[in-house]
Amino acid sequence: MGSHHLILRIVTKFLVSTIILFGLYVQFHGDYSPGGGFQAGVIFAVAFILYGVVFSLRQAKQVFPPWLVHKLMALGVLIYAGTGVVSMLLGYEFLNYGAFTQDHPSHGQHWGILVIELGVGVTVTGVMVAIYYAFAARPPRISDEEW
Amino acid sequence: MLVLTAFAITRTNRLFSSVMLAGMFSLLSALLFVVLDAVDVAFTEAAVGAGISTVLMLSTLALTSRVEKPSRRPPWIPLFVVGMTGAVLIYGTLDMPNFGSHTAPPQTHVSPEYLSQSPEDIGVPNVVTAVLASYRGYDTLGEVAVVFTAGIGVLMLISGLKRRRRRRPEGDKREDA
Numbered sequence A: 001m002g003s004h005h006l007i008l009r010i011v012t013k014f015l016v017s018t019i020i021l022f023g024l025y026v027q028f029h030g031d032y033s034p035g036g037g038f039q040a041g042v043i044f045a046v047a048f049i050l051y052g053v054v055f056s057l058r059q060a061k062q063v064f065p066p067w068l069v070h071k072l073m074a075l076g077v078l079i080y081a082g083t084g085v086v087s088m089l090l091g092y093e094f095l096n097y098g099a100f101t102q103d104h105p106s107h108g109q110h111w112g113i114l115v116i117e118l119g120v121g122v123t124v125t126g127v128m129v130a131i132y133y134a135f136a137a138r139p140p141r142i143s144d145e146e147w
Numbered sequence B: 001m002l003v004l005t006a007f008a009i010t011r012t013n014r015l016f017s018s019v020m021l022a023g024m025f026s027l028l029s030a031l032l033f034v035v036l037d038a039v040d041v042a043f044t045e046a047a048v049g050a051g052i053s054t055v056l057m058l059s060t061l062a063l064t065s066r067v068e069k070p071s072r073r074p075p076w077i078p079l080f081v082v083g084m085t086g087a088v089l090i091y092g093t094l095d096m097p098n099f100g101s102h103t104a105p106p107q108t109h110v111s112p113e114y115l116s117q118s119p120e121d122i123g124v125p126n127v128v129t130a131v132l133a134s135y136r137g138y139d140t141l142g143e144v145a146v147v148f149t150a151g152i153g154v155l156m157l158i159s160g161l162k163r164r165r166r167r168r169p170e171g172d173k174r175e176d177a
Helices: A006-028 A037-054 A057-063 A066-089 A105-136 B002-011 B015-035 B039-063 B076-094 B111-121 B127-135 B137-176
Strands: none
Touching: A006 A037, A006 A105, A037 A057, A037 A105, A037 B039, A057 A105, A066 A105, A066 B137, A105 B039, A105 B137, B002 B015, B015 B039
């Protein structure tokens, strides 16, 4: 992309940081307000996709390289399932979050929910961005007049 | 407005405008979910439906063409299928309890238990998160696995061929060595 769309690019730079901040809020505040890992993951992905749309796919891939995206997809599932395995190793049932704080079960629930929501968020971010990369890497460059 | 947008989607044959209208449709249904007090669902609908899927549809458009091909066959079979589905759906609503009814199955089955127990069991103010992450942890794990599998599927379908061609020489080298 050349030097045009100046306003669009400046606004995008502001928006991307705001979107990521909002995504973090949705991610880690999901047990108090609407939202959670899935929504937060989508919001993170939207930030990167917006960056990729307004700047270029190449720049987006420099910020968030595809190999990292592909690792993140699997990492989220690992975080989630690993939580269950850890609770099993501590002598509880699979995904029983009471395992994390023996003396205060509801605190353990908080920790468990936080960790697995993180897993959900990481996977969803990875998958959404990976799908976007996969789609956007295919077509030839479109000029603005074609629409 | 939802119905109007749906009709507009079916009437236009410029695919770009129908993608934009589909985004509007998602946004409108997100508003509908807000009105129904399902803020989590509205959130998801707005982010996924109006945000990401619009971008993905646009990239798909860039891969294909921008104008719908005129169909040559008369639309009787699709019309029949759509009509039948609509009729069955309307028939299904006849058995549904009234909106906000106290005796509806969702109000009497497990929800009261979740609503009354979750502050003690889990101590999380958002009951939706409590149900998803704690009571139904296995389900959510399955959902994450589904998302992961879908991602892998799309990657293999769309970018797999190119990568395989690129990797073929490397693999051969490795076999030789």
